[in-house]
Amino acid sequence: MKPLADKIRPNKLEEVVGQQHILGENKILNRIIKSKQIPNMIFYGPPGVGKTTVANIIASTTNKRFYKLNATNASVSDIKSIIDDLDSFLTINGVLLYLDEIQNFNKKQQQSLLEYTENGKITLIASTTENPYFYVYNALLSRSSVFEFKYLKKEDIILSLQRAVEVVSEELKDTRILCDKSALEFFAENSGGDLRKSINNLQLSLYTTPRNKEGNILIDLDIAKECSGKKALNYDKLGDQHYDVLSAFQKSIRGSDPDAAIHYLARLVKAGDLISICRRLMVIAAEDIGLAYPNAIAIVKACVDSAMQLGFPEARIPLAEAVILLATAPKSNSACVAIDAALSDLDNKDVGDIPNDLKDAHYGGASKLSRGVGYKYPHNYKNHYVKQQYLPDNIRSRVYYEPCENKMENAVKAYMTQIREDR
Structure with a gap:
């Protein structure tokens, strides 16, 4: 049985739901498709939001030879087969290759496409559910335009669900399908923005729900819940x-x-x-x-x-x-800022040597090397404080810790000011 999601897959740009930020009137991807001047592109976004559908629509608008591969089971040999067809009568106008799940191709497999995407013999449209800036080879990424597809809104999904009900109604002909608004809303909300998941759940309910006494199929909220399972959670521990x-x-x-x-x-x-x-x-x-x-x-x-x-x-x-x-709680990032500044100085400045006064003097002959000579023990002074240099000479005036405005650090600031002024 053909999946319902494939039966209602849009064939025209106007039929695609959602993604108005790139497919809306006068938006960039809309303009590209209408111009028929298709560049190399990468479609990035979660599953079930229209990446494959839009790629198919683009393929139908060009006169290029269309190939489709899924990187989960394709190999370099599959790409070589396409390359072997280049410059033949079949590919006289070039090739449009749709490569689904490109993140599953390793660097070598992705590199095999470089020469042909650069000279225009292959126009690549790749899709991925993972961030392409992490998973797509940089050289291939630089030759492509990246478009992000977003999760669909509930309203967009409901429109497609209503269309799916109409398609099944036409198939069954003698059976009337009654689908509660609450059921459609549940299918949409339960999908987590994945249109394919919501349609699959609807399909399960339509084809497994027995007809009532009037010979009709009634899909209510209870049936929707029964056929949907656990709500999809948009979370991936590795992505x-x-x-x-x-x-x-x-x-x-x-x-x-x-x-x-x-x-x-x-x-x-x-x-x-x-x-x-x-x-x-x-x-x-x-x-x-x-x-x-x-x-x-x-x-x-x-x-x-x-x-x-x-x-x-x-x-x-x-x-x-x-x-x-x-x-x-009150907030302060002063400690984080201080240590990051100190680490930055170590990476970018000649900070110089530790002052001799502060160096270890617990061994024979240390004084001959001026180790610890001149060090003042703070506990011997008023407020347990005495002014002396602790930072290396090259950064002797450097300030790393700047107290933030909060009760605790205001008290710290006041204390430090007091003991220094008392001297």
Whole structure:
């Protein structure tokens, strides 16, 4: 049985739902397709959002010989077969190659296309669910235009689902299909922005639901739930989603938004990514809260230890406690800025030698080398402080730590000012 998703696949650009940021009127990809001057392109985005559909539409608008390969099972020999066809009568106008899942091609396989994409004998349209800037060979990437496809909105998916119902109704002819609005909305929401998944779930419900007494097929919310299974979660521990969610998680805490922070924690919890959560919370406590609330890292460490011992599902509770604590705590990145500046100086400056006064003097003959000579022991002075040079001569006036404006560091600033003025 032909998949319903293939039966309703658009044949015209106007029939494609979503992706208006690139396919809308006067948008760049729309203009490219209408011009029929097709460059090498890479379509990047999640599954089920129209990458293959748009590639097929582009193929139908050109007079080039069309080839289609999937990098999960294709090899260099498949590419060589296409290359062997070049300059033949069949490919007199050139070749349009659609290479799906290009991230599964290694560097050598991708390099085999370089010469022909550069001289125009092969026009490449590649698609990938992974970030092409990580997975596509740089030389091939530089010869291609990258277009990002985004998750479809619920409204766009519902439009396609309604079209799918109409197609099946025409097939069955003598059977009326009644699909509740709530069922369509559930199919759309449950798919996580993946149109193909929502249509597959609809297809399952249409072909497995028995006719009622009137001979009609009724798809209600209960049937939709039964045929959909668990909601798709847009998360991949090894891909972009992993880093995107962690990035949003940390930025929400840094931005003092506990609601957004808890939302992204929930995504990570759903993915079962306990290690990443714990590591990131410890980083945030040091990097973003820092000296504004030094005890935060101790509390977070306790929450993290508890979460690791408990495991899911109970781990979610101490993790939520840590997240809300960090999101609502005062913020300071002064320690992070200070150490990064010091590390940068080591990489980029001649910082010079350690002052002799500070060097180790706990061995015979150290004084003959002027080690430790002239060092003043701070505890012998008022406020346990005495002015002396600690930094190397080349950077003796360098300032790394600049206190931020918060209660804790204001107290630090006041203390440092006081002991220095007392001298």
